[in-house]
Amino acid sequence: xxxxxxxxxxxxxxxxxxxxxxxxxxxxxxxxxxxxxxxxxxxxxxxxxxxxxxxxxxxxxxxxxxxxxxxxxxxxxxxxxxxxxxxxxxxxxxxxxxxxxxxxxxxxxxxxxxxxxxxxxxxxxxxxxxxxxxxxxxxxxxxxxxxxxxxxxxxxxxxxxxxxxxxxxxxxxxxxxxxxxxxxxxxxxxxxxxxxxxxxxxxxxxxxxxxxxxxxxxxxxxxxxxxxxxxxxxxxxxxxxxxxxxxxxxxxxxxxxxxxxxxxxxxxxxxxxxxxxxxxxxxxxxxxxxxxxxxxxxxxxxxxxxxxxxxxxxxxxxxxxxxxxxxxxxxxxxxxxxxxxxxxxxxxxxxxxxxxxxxxxxxxxxxxxxxxxxxxxxxxxxxxxxxxxxxxxxxxxxxxxxxxxxxxxxxxxxxxxxxxxxxxxxxxxxxxxxxxxxxxxxxxxxxxxxxxxxxxxxxxxxxxxxxxxxxxxxxxxxxxxxxxxxxxxxxxxxxxxxxxxxxxxxxxxxxxxxxxxxxxxxxxxxxxxxxxxxxxxxxxxxxxxxxxxxxxxxxxxxxxxxxxxxxxxxxxxxxxxxxxxxxxxxxxxxxxxxxxxxxxxxxxxxxxxxxxxxxxxxxxxxxxxxxxxxxxxxxxxxxxxxxxxxxxxxxxxxxxxxxxxxxxxxxxxxxxxxxxxxxxxxxxxxxxxxxxxxxxxxxxxxxxxxxxxxxxxxxxxxxxxxxxxxxxxxxxxxxxxxxxxxxxxxxxxxxxxxxxxxxxxxxxxxxxxxxxxxxxxxxxxxxxxxxxxxxxxxxxxxxxxxxxxxxxxxxxxxxxxxxxxxxxxxxxxxxxxxxxxxxxxxxxxxxxxxxxxxxxxxxxxxxxxxxxxxxxxxxxxxxxxxxxxxxxxxxxxxxxxxxxxxxxxxxxxxxxxxxxxxxxxxx
Ligand SMILES: *[C@@H]1O[C@H](CO)[C@@H](O)[C@H](O)[C@H]1NC(C)=O
Ligand SMILES: *[C@@H]1O[C@H](CO)[C@@H](O)[C@H](O)[C@H]1NC(C)=O
Numbered sequence: 039x040x041x042x043x044x045x046x047x048x049x050x051x052x053x054x055x056x057x058x059x060x061x062x063x064x065x066x067x068x069x070x071x072x073x074x075x076x077x078x079x080x081x082x083x084x085x086x087x088x089x090x091x092x093x094x095x096x097x098x099x100x101x102x103x104x105x106x107x108x109x110x111x112x113x114x115x116x117x118x119x120x121x122x123x124x125x126x127x128x129x130x131x132x133x134x135x136x137x138x139x140x141x142x143x144x145x146x147x148x149x150x151x152x153x154x155x156x157x158x159x160x161x162x163x164x165x166x167x168x169x170x171x172x173x174x175x176x177x178x179x180x181x182x183x184x185x186x187x188x189x190x191x192x193x194x195x196x197x198x199x200x201x202x203x204x205x206x207x208x209x210x211x212x213x214x215x216x217x218x219x220x221x222x223x224x225x226x227x228x229x230x231x232x233x234x235x236x237x238x239x240x241x242x243x244x245x246x247x248x249x250x251x252x253x254x255x256x257x258x259x260x261x262x263x264x265x266x267x268x269x270x271x272x273x274x275x276x277x278x279x280x281x282x283x284x285x286x287x288x289x290x291x292x293x294x295x296x297x298x299x300x301x302x303x304x305x306x307x308x309x310x311x312x313x314x315x316x317x318x319x320x321x322x323x324x325x326x327x328x329x330x331x332x333x334x335x336x337x338x339x340x341x342x343x344x345x346x347x348x349x350x351x352x353x354x355x356x357x358x359x360x361x362x363x364x365x366x367x368x369x370x371x372x373x374x375x376x377x378x379x380x381x382x383x384x385x386x387x388x389x390x391x392x393x394x395x396x397x398x399x400x401x402x403x404x405x406x407x408x409x410x411x412x413x414x415x416x417x418x419x420x421x422x423x424x425x426x427x428x429x430x431x432x433x434x435x436x437x438x439x440x441x442x443x444x445x446x447x448x449x450x451x452x453x454x455x456x457x458x459x460x461x462x463x464x465x466x467x468x469x470x471x472x473x474x475x476x477x478x479x480x481x482x483x484x485x486x487x488x489x490x491x492x493x494x495x496x497x498x499x500x501x502x503x504x505x506x507x508x509x510x511x512x513x514x515x516x517x518x519x520x521x522x523x524x525x526x527x528x529x530x531x532x533x534x535x536x537x538x539x540x541x542x543x544x545x546x547x548x549x550x551x552x553x554x555x556x557x558x559x560x561x562x563x564x565x566x567x568x569x570x571x572x573x574x575x576x577x578x579x580x581x582x583x584x585x586x587x588x589x590x591x592x593x594x595x596x597x598x599x600x601x602x603x604x605x606x607x608x609x610x611x612x613x614x615x616x617x618x619x620x621x622x623x624x625x626x627x628x629x630x631x632x633x634x635x636x637x638x639x640x641x642x643x644x645x646x647x648x649x650x651x652x653x654x655x656x657x658x659x660x661x662x663x664x665x666x667x668x669x670x671x672x673x674x675x676x677x678x679x680x681x682x683x684x685x686x687x688x689x690x691x692x693x694x695x696x697x698x699x700x701x702x703x704x705x706x707x708x709x710x711x712x713x714x715x716x717x718x719x720x721x722x723x724x725x726x727x728x729x730x731x732x733x734x735x736x737x738x739x740x741x742x743x744x745x746x747x748x749x750x751x752x753x754x755x756x757x758x759x760x761x762x763x764x765x766x767x768x769x770x771x772x773x774x775x776x777x778x779x780x781x782x783x784x785x786x787x788x789x790x791x792x793x794x795x796x797x798x799x800x801x802x803x804x805x806x807x808x809x810x811x812x813x814x815x816x817x818x819x820x821x822x823x824x825x826x827x828x829x830x831x832x833x834x835x836x837x838x839x840x841x842x843x844x845x846x847x848x849x850x851x852x853x854x855x856x857x858x859x860x861x862x863x864x865x866x867x868x869x870x871x872x873x874x875x876x877x878x879x880x881x882x883x884x885x886x887x888x889x890x891x892x893x894x895x896x897x898x899x900x901x902x903x904x905x906x907x908x909x910x911x912x913x914x915x916x917x918x919x920x921x922x923x924x925x926x927x928x929x930x931x932x933x934x935x936x937x938x939x940x941x942x943x944x945x946x947x948x949x950x951x952x953x954x955x956x957x958x959x960x961x
Contacts, residue, residue: 292336
């Protein structure tokens with residue numbers, strides 16, 4: 039699994055390289071003509087700052103780096119973009135030796151191979167736009183040609199003119215006015231006893247000690263890189279290699295009083311060069327919440343302008359300048375995996391037809407805060423348009439009114455309408471259409487991320503007139519523009535629409551991964567804007583109604599505690615009749631307790647604070663229920679039909695565990711009947727044999743009584759519960775982003791795969807001399823009984839359930855644990871912290887402390903803390919990964935739980951989804 043993922047990643051990179059070459063080859067004639075009008079004074083490639091060289095470690099993603107670092111220059115991390123210049127005659131040591139353009143046919147094959155995991159490519163969507171090159175004569179020519187520019191200047195990012203700039207007069211400004219008075223969020227804490235203080239401070243010091251060790255490990259072994267590998271002391275660079283952990287941890291260092299480390303870290307911040315990346319595309323959401331959020335919060339907590347750490351704001355602006363390019367689409371919806379080489383940046387493109395709602399909706403706070411600090415409305419404009427689009431969509435209506443499906447079509451083009459039009463047109467003029475669709479299909483296949491590209495030529499001449507999402511939901515009617523008459527056809531490039539569900543058919547709704555933070559940001563944006571933008575309140579109130587109506591459920595738990603969880607539902611558009619519900623329990627969803635609690639306070643809905651409390655209690659239960667005291671990544675439980683009268687019922691629980699309950703008795707009956715019959719036959723045969731002494735008679739029939747009887751599990755052997763494990767995916771969380779991203783060397787994935795490997799391992803016999811270590815490896819008692827009794831008889835319901843609980847190490851109450859890893863996630867302690875600050879109840883500090891001790895017990899390494907692969911076993915394995923959210927979020931929330939309540943008071947600060955505190959406006 040792991041290997042496979044990696045392989046995809048490499049082949050994807052290879053494909054990108056090859057594809058760029060292919061493009062160079064295809065367009066070189068055009069480019070050379072265009073670039074003739076430019077001087078060829080290309081500055082030699084010079085990274086602004088060399089990565090630290092004093093680090094005696096090597097990355098564990100050598101292979102991708104090998105591919106990237108094909109110039110042999112260690113200090114030159116982004117090399118794919120160097121290909122942009124391969125056709126130039128200006129010799130530069132850093133440039134690749136020109137490679138003859140490969141034959142287009144194999145290129146296509148390679149590309150398809152690399153992408154074949156991506157549904158986007160399999161989906162035979164009808165093309166919307168022309169492929170660039172289809173109408174080459176109308177392409178990039180003349181002195182404004184951005185391609186030409188990119189071929190004559192450096193190899194890293196640089197600003198190019200936007201294709202779809204927002205006219206100055208249309209820029210949406212930050213709301214102005216006096217911030218509203220907002221009800222207080224925090225409990226009015228009394229003065230604490232000295233005894234309480236002692237306990238609290240002792241705990242706080244223990245949290246800080248974890249931070250000090252993790253930070254030192256990172257600083258020594260991974261400084262300047264994204265993540266420390268906390269077991270082996272290597273490093274990883276999954277977030278472009280801009281020192282993600284370092285930037286993500288700055289405000290934590292400050293808050294914990296580690297000011298020397300903070301100052302020291304700033305010298306590294308200064309060296310970060312956002313114009314060079316170790317990936318060819320920027321994951322816009324992750325980059326925004328971790329880097330941009332981290333820089334802005336570090337600036338805010340270190341007293342902003344007064345503090346004098348201007349470098350933080352300066353770096354935030356540098357990064358934002360680059361990210362702004364992602365919004366350069368006709369409807370200003372962002373490209374969320376943004377290829378930012380000059381060549382790519384300058385090409386007109388649209389947002390994808392399949393983006394995750396979380397990634398689209400969770401950019402708001404960071405860009406808003408940047409706009410506030412710089413007084414530059416363009417940053418606010420970028421995200422206000424997304425909010426407007428969501429607001430318009432919520433009012434227009436989704437299948438589950440109030441909330442949004444996980445997959446969103448952000449392209450702004452109505453494929454249905456276009457198909458209708460095409461059908462009509464092709465009836466009238468078949469020739470033109472067949473010609474177009476060939477070109478477009480080819481383009482789609484090569485670059486599935488951009489489901490379509492506006493036709494070349496559009497960018498330069500029609501900038502201002504180009505379709506653009508306007509304020510207040512006019513978009514749906516306004517933004518269609520006939521695509522000119524590029525080759526005499528009147529086929530429109532795009533029939534405009536607002537946001538709609540992406541993909542086809544089934545839509546998923548939940549508060550979990552890929553959706554979560556969009557909802558989290560509505561009330562938080564309202565706070566950040568001082569209550570001056572009412573849309574955020576409206577958005578939140580509708581979300582909260584929908585969540586209560588469709589998603590919240592009361593789980594049946596062994597200790598019958600008053601808890602809630604939020605489910606995932608699926609509908610094909612008619613939820614009243616076709617909805618299906620997955621009673622999931624996922625770590626990522628655990629933020630929601632804090633969200634309900636906080637929003638309940640600011641919008642004065644006490645019932646929502648209560649809901650927040652119960653949701654938090656659910657996650658605390660999930661921690662307490664496992665042998666390690668740590669919640670698994672993904673699992674499921676049973677829901678109570680009647681939330682008011684919900685009692686533990688062992689019969690019901692065990693029935694829920696048995697997928698073959700209905701047929702089980704019948705299976706045994708059938709088996710016994712066939713066995714009796716076989717026995718009878720055998721005896722008859724024996725009789726006959728006695729008579730004839732004929733030994734050739736076959737008895738094979740009787741040896742496999744269950745053959746040809748589907749649905750009967752093998753009662754012995756490793757295959758026994760294979761069926762059950764396959765029923766549910768190991769984990770679904772994060773799959774979407776990863777697969778969409780394609781080239782994302784995701785830590786989640788690796789954890790999932792290692793989990794999957796562990797599962798595979800369980801299914802095979804251990805090597806001699808090895809014992810099976812993971813959950814439920816020991817043969818259970820029933821096996822031995824059965825061996826004496828009858829090894830082939832199907833299991834009874836009771837036997838099956840006992841075996842399943844044992845084999846899967848299921849904590850009582852869980853129906854399944856689909857991913858048993860813990861990757862140092864913060865969401866549960868986040869909600870516990872909110873609950874403590876909101877209610878003032880000390881019990882949350884106690885619950886939090888149990889969580890902390892459990893996490894430290896199993897994740898601590900010499901150099902930091904590591905993700906673990908199985909919270910269901912006290913013998914769990916450390917996975918050698920420490921995501922930046924460990925120091926950015928998890929440890930920060932633990933620390934703040936044991937701080938005095940005025941440290942990062944929720945009445946003065948609002949935290950982004952990466953736990954970065956932004957200063958709220960003063961009323
Ligand atoms: C897309 O076009 C179809 C057919 O014209 C129409 O029924 C549908 O409402 C449009 N969708 C949106 C979101 O505008
Ligand atoms: C427990 O569940 C079983 C099976 O669903 C049901 O038949 C029984 O009535 C339940 N018992 C109680 C006390 O509700």
